Amino acid sequence: MGRYVIRRLLQMIPVFIGSTFLIFLMVYALGDPVTAFFGDRRPDPATAAAIRHEYNLDKPLWQQYLIYMGKIFTGDFGTAFNGEPVVDLMARAWPITIRLALLAVFFQAIVGITLGVLSGLRRGRALDTSVLLATLVVISIPTFVMGYLLQYLFGVNWNIAPVSVSAAAPLDELILPAIVLALVSLAYTTRLTRTSVSENARADYIRTAVAKGLPGRRITVRHLLRNSLIPVVTFLGIDIGNLMGGAIVTERIFNIQGVGYQLYQGILRQNAPTVVGFVTILVIIFLLANLLVDLLYAVLDPRIRLA
Amino acid sequence: MAALLEVRDLQVEFRTRDGIAKAVNGVTYSVDAGETLAVLGESGSGKSVTAQAVMGILDSPPGFVTGGEIVFQGKDLLKMGAEERRKTRGDKMAMIFQDALSSLNPVLSVGYQLGEMFRVHRGASKKDARAKAVELMERVRIPAAKARVDDYPHQFSGGMRQRIMIAMALALDPDLIIADEPTTALDVTVQAQVMDLLAELQRETNMGLILITHDLGVVADVADKIAVMYAGRIVEAASVHDIYRAPAHPYTRGLLDSIPRLDLKGQELYAIKGLPPNLLAIPPGCAFNPRCPRARSVCRTDRPPVYDVTDDAGRPLEPPRGSACHFWKEQLHDRPV
Numbered sequence: 034m035g036r037y038v039i040r041r042l043l044q045m046i047p048v049f050i051g052s053t054f055l056i057f058l059m060v061y062a063l064g065d066p067v068t069a070f071f072g073d074r075r076p077d078p079a080t081a082a083a084i085r086h087e088y089n090l091d092k093p094l095w096q097q098y099l100i101y102m103g104k105i106f107t108g109d110f111g112t113a114f115n116g117e118p119v120v121d122l123m124a125r126a127w128p129i130t131i132r133l134a135l136l137a138v139f140f141q142a143i144v145g146i147t148l149g150v151l152s153g154l155r156r157g158r159a160l161d162t163s164v165l166l167a168t169l170v171v172i173s174i175p176t177f178v179m180g181y182l183l184q185y186l187f188g189v190n191w192n193i194a195p196v197s198v199s200a201a202a203p204l205d206e207l208i209l210p211a212i213v214l215a216l217v218s219l220a221y222t223t224r225l226t227r228t229s230v231s232e233n234a235r236a237d238y239i240r241t242a243v244a245k246g247l248p249g250r251r252i253t254v255r256h257l258l259r260n261s262l263i264p265v266v267t268f269l270g271i272d273i274g275n276l277m278g279g280a281i282v283t284e285r286i287f288n289i290q291g292v293g294y295q296l297y298q299g300i301l302r303q304n305a306p307t308v309v310g311f312v313t314i315l316v317i318i319f320l321l322a323n324l325l326v327d328l329l330y331a332v333l334d335p336r337i338r339l340a
Numbered sequence: 341m342a343a344l345l346e347v348r349d350l351q352v353e354f355r356t357r358d359g360i361a362k363a364v365n366g367v368t369y370s371v372d373a374g375e376t377l378a379v380l381g382e383s384g385s386g387k388s389v390t391a392q393a394v395m396g397i398l399d400s401p402p403g404f405v406t407g408g409e410i411v412f413q414g415k416d417l418l419k420m421g422a423e424e425r426r427k428t429r430g431d432k433m434a435m436i437f438q439d440a441l442s443s444l445n446p447v448l449s450v451g452y453q454l455g456e457m458f459r460v461h462r463g464a465s466k467k468d469a470r471a472k473a474v475e476l477m478e479r480v481r482i483p484a485a486k487a488r489v490d491d492y493p494h495q496f497s498g499g500m501r502q503r504i505m506i507a508m509a510l511a512l513d514p515d516l517i518i519a520d521e522p523t524t525a526l527d528v529t530v531q532a533q534v535m536d537l538l539a540e541l542q543r544e545t546n547m548g549l550i551l552i553t554h555d556l557g558v559v560a561d562v563a564d565k566i567a568v569m570y571a572g573r574i575v576e577a578a579s580v581h582d583i584y585r586a587p588a589h590p591y592t593r594g595l596l597d598s599i600p601r602l603d604l605k606g607q608e609l610y611a612i613k614g615l616p617p618n619l620l621a622i623p624p625g626c627a628f629n630p631r632c633p634r635a636r637s638v639c640r641t642d643r644p645p646v647y648d649v650t651d652d653a654g655r656p657l658e659p660p661r662g663s664a665c666h667f668w669k670e671q672l673h674d675r676p677v
Contacts (some may be wrong), residue, residue, distance in 0.1 A: 039647040114564055235399075237442040243397045245508065246430030259447050287521075336446055 038328070045320045050102075054267045056312045057098050083300065100281040109339040111306030113299075119310040122295055127314070129202040130284070130291035132277045136204070136211035142269055145219045149226020149265070150258065154209035156231040164227070176279060180213040195196050197288040207289070214283040226267055229261040236260070263333045292336035302316075342414060343370035344431075344548040345394070345516055352386070352393050352410035352572075354619075355401060361619040363389045365572040366408070368646075371548040373515065376539075378551045378563035380595065382616050386572035391518045394550075395435050395619045398423050413515065430565075431461045436538075440501035442491035450477075450504050451489035459509035474509040480537060498611040499530035503537065510541060518550045519544075535562060535648035556599055560584060565659065568592050571617050571627035574646065577662040588649050588663035588672045590632050626665070634667055642666070648677060 067081050068092065076084075085091045088111075089100050104111065110119035122126040153187045171179070187209055194209040233239065234257060235246035241254045277292070284293035292311055299307035352364035364386045379387045390397045393405050396417065410417040412433065417425060437443040445453055454476050455469030464472065472491065478486035480503040482496075493501055504520060519538065520627050523531035539562045542549050553559060554676045559566060566583050568576040568591065576589040587593045590603065594612040614631035617623055623630055629639040647660040647668055665671055 094602075204434055237437065237439060238445040241396055241437060241443045241508075242445070244395055244429055244435045245457060245460070246426050246428065247456065249424065251460065255448070260445070334447060335449075336494050 034331075038324070041324050041327070042306055045324070048320060049316060051311050052316045053309070054098060056309055056316075057101065058094070058307050059304075060095070061094060068264075091328065101309070105310075110310035114308050115188060119306050122307060123280030123310065123314065126292045126295045126311075128276065130280050130293065131205050131287060132202065132204065133211055133214060133283070133289065133291060134273065134281060136207055137215035137276050138269065138273060139216040140212055141219045143270070146226050146262070146265060147224040147318065150261075151228055151232025153221070153227040153261070154234065154253070156234075158229075161227070164223060168223050171216055171220040173188065176213065176282050177216060179216055180210075180283060182211060183213055184286060193285075196335060202289055204293070210283050210287040213286070214276060214279050215297070217279075220270075222265060222268065226261065226265050229264055230257065233257055233261045234248055263330070265284050266333060267326050267330050270322055273322045274315075277318060279307050341563055343411075344373045344375075344413065345550075346370040346409070346411040347390065347394060348409040350393060350410065350412065351406045351411060352389050352398065352403060353406055356620075359620045362622060363403070363619055364393065365602070365622070367569070367574055369574060369577065371516065371550055371568045373548050374542070374546040374564045376542065376549040376551055378553060378559040378566045379569060380553060380556065380559060380566055381569035384500070384616050385569040387521055389572075390569075391435070391520055391550060391552055395429060395433065395518060397429075397435070398478050406480060407445060409454045416596045420581075424631075427461070430457055432514055433516040433518070434512075434514040436505050436509045436517065436522045438521040439525050440498070440505045441525075443505060444501065446493060449490045450496070451490055451491075452506055454511060456506070457508065461512055472511070477504070479510065480504070480507040480541075482507075482616065483674070498526050499534060502530075502534050505606070506534070508540060510545075513545060514547060516548045516550070518552070519553070520552045522551075523555070524553075526576050531558070538562070556595060568595065568631070568670065571622050572579045572619065573627065573664060574662075575599060576662065577646075578649070578663075579659050582661055586667040586672050586674070588661065589665045590667075590671055591628050591633050593671060634665075634671065636667070638666055 062195060064092050067084050076101060082091070089097050101111065107321065108120065112118050113122060137151070148164050152164040187194040195206050196211065199205045213244050238260075239252065239256060243255045247256075253271075281293035282288070282290060283297055284291050285297060289293075292315070295307060297312065298304070347367055347369050350364055350367045354361040354363055358526050367386065369377060369379070377647065379390070381387045386449065386478050389398070389403070392403075394412075394603070395412055398405065405418060408418075412428070417428070417622070419516065426591075428559055433492070433529070435667045451470055454473035455466070456468040456604055458464035458472045459466070459566070474485050474489050477489060482488065482500055488496075493504070493535065501524075505521070509519075516666055522538065523534050526534060535558055538549070550633040551559070551563060563580050565579050568583075569573045570591050575582065576592045578588065583592060584596070589595060594610075596611065597610040598612065600609055617630070619625055623640075625638070625640040626635070627633070629635040632639065644664045644666045646662040648656055649663050649668060649672065650656055663671070
């Protein structure tokens with residue numbers, strides 16, 4: 034187990050280098066950041082050259098990358114063009130997005146698994162059919178449509194949720210955005226749970242549990258759910274990465290000043306250090322989440338051996 | 341003395357999208373304490389479904405018991421409440437399944453699954469249940485039981501897994517064990533070990549045993565009496581000795597002739613021609629008539645009742661014997677009809 038973790042962590046290094054280099058390449062291929070910095074006006078050549086020199090933009094790309102990576106490991110993610118250190122932006126944005134994502138995962142797990150288990154146990158009945166239909170509808174509607182729709186209904190029409198989240202983004206204001214963010218994943222979680230439960234319910238070991246004279250509750254909780262939730266838990270883990278990505282759209286809709294908002298601004302203004310910095314952290318989170326899922330899988334299913 | 345288990349005229353059907361499949365059509369059999377009844381038949385003959393109905397683990401829907409009685413220790417199980425019946429399962433009657441790998445829960449240790457019997461039915465503590473599990477594993481002779489109690493089913497060999505299944509069935513010293521093809525998934529050498537173990541444990545505990553199988557070789561060694569099933573009915577019921585000496589039903593004859601024999605090596609192996617009937621449309625008259633070498637016109641119109649097989653003087657046999665064939669006499673003496 035320990036050796037497995039170390040090997041997986043070592044495997045992350047090339048993935049990390051490869052993905053960050055690609056992002057670096059793409060961001061700098063977007064255009065000249067110095068020109069973008071000056072907006073519509075043409076920069077004075079001498080000033081532009083000075084800025085280029087200051088940000089190492091006059092060096093070859095690979096050198097820029099190495100310098101950048103070296104700084105990252107000392108905790109310096111560079112400075113945004115407005116003079117604010119990227120680390121400060123992160124310190125403000127990450128807690129908000131993490132709060133949003135955790136709230137979304139919470140809804141996704143609680144509601145998704147509950148609905149999935151209930152409909153899986155009642156396969157083919159009215160509840161099952163309605164859940165299947167409802168999840169299909171949710172999956173078919175893009176997040177930005179659903180987001181604006183719910184924002185309009187809850188925020189404008191019924192006035193029970195904020196249309197726009199304040200800068201501090203307290204938990205209660207994040208409830209509606211978290212639901213919007215979670216909705217599609219929630220539908221997938223429900224369907225996955227339902228299929229898993231109804232398949233396992235017909236398994237031989239469930240018949241054995243019945244033949245042992247175990248009470249129904251024990252059969253469902255200890256035998257059926259313990260097996261059925263293995264794929265669901267791993268899906269939830271992997272989906273954390275997707276939620277982070279989905280946050281870009283949701284944060285735009287509700288004007289939440291989290292990671293998605295900063296990334297959007299960074300791309301719009303070709304603010305390279307911001308984009309590369311935030312995406313680098315996203316990559317790390319994604320890699321760690323995947324490792325965690327693999328470890329969790331081995332804990333949940335004794336048949337999986339990590340070697 | 342009343343029998344330990346008496347199944348009387350049991351009817352089970354499966355309500356499927358294609359229609360009603362009559363899986364069990366009036367099965368009657370009984371088992372005494374210490375006795376082994378072998379239920380023989382091809383796949384789909386209703387032998388497992390009957391056992392599931394007795395255990396009360398029929399998949400319902402689509403399976404429904406539509407008639408008959410299952411009297412166990414003087415009580416009709418079909419008239420029992422669900423909760424009372426649940427408490428009987430595992431405690432008074434237990435079942436051993438064919439494929440131990442899929443029948444054991446893959447994510448729970450065998451110690452947990454064995455101990456669960458004591459925790460649920462006897463209210464034992466976790467620690468006691470674990471100790472009992474080790475004891476059980478030793479009883480079915482699993483080596484290093486103490487060290488292996490926390491292992492998972494996939495870490496055991498096929499034979500050891502089947503021993504764990506047996507241990508689980510034995511846990512609470514039930515009065516009746518139903519073994520549904522307990523050796524089918526095992527190697528031949530392991531089959532013999534598992535059967536010997538089962539027979540030995542039965543002698544020790546004096547429990548009744550219903551052995552469901554399609555393996556006639558297994559039956560001859562361990563069974564006291566045999567019930568041969570075809571298309572949801574018992575077509576012949578007799579003591580092992582009688583049935584091997586002279587079957588009273590053409591289907592039994594066919595089964596016995598299908599056993600490979602060393603003295604007939606090199607010759608083509610006998611096979612009953614045709615296929616078992618579709619349970620959605622069982623032929624009228626005797627269900628076996630399309631495949632029967634002795635079939636006459638009466639076999640296509642009249643469903644044969646279970647005749648009492650008598651000796652030549654017309655006296656009933658001891659133990660009693662029955663055959664659902666119009667021409668059982670001819671079959672018994674191997675005369676043409």
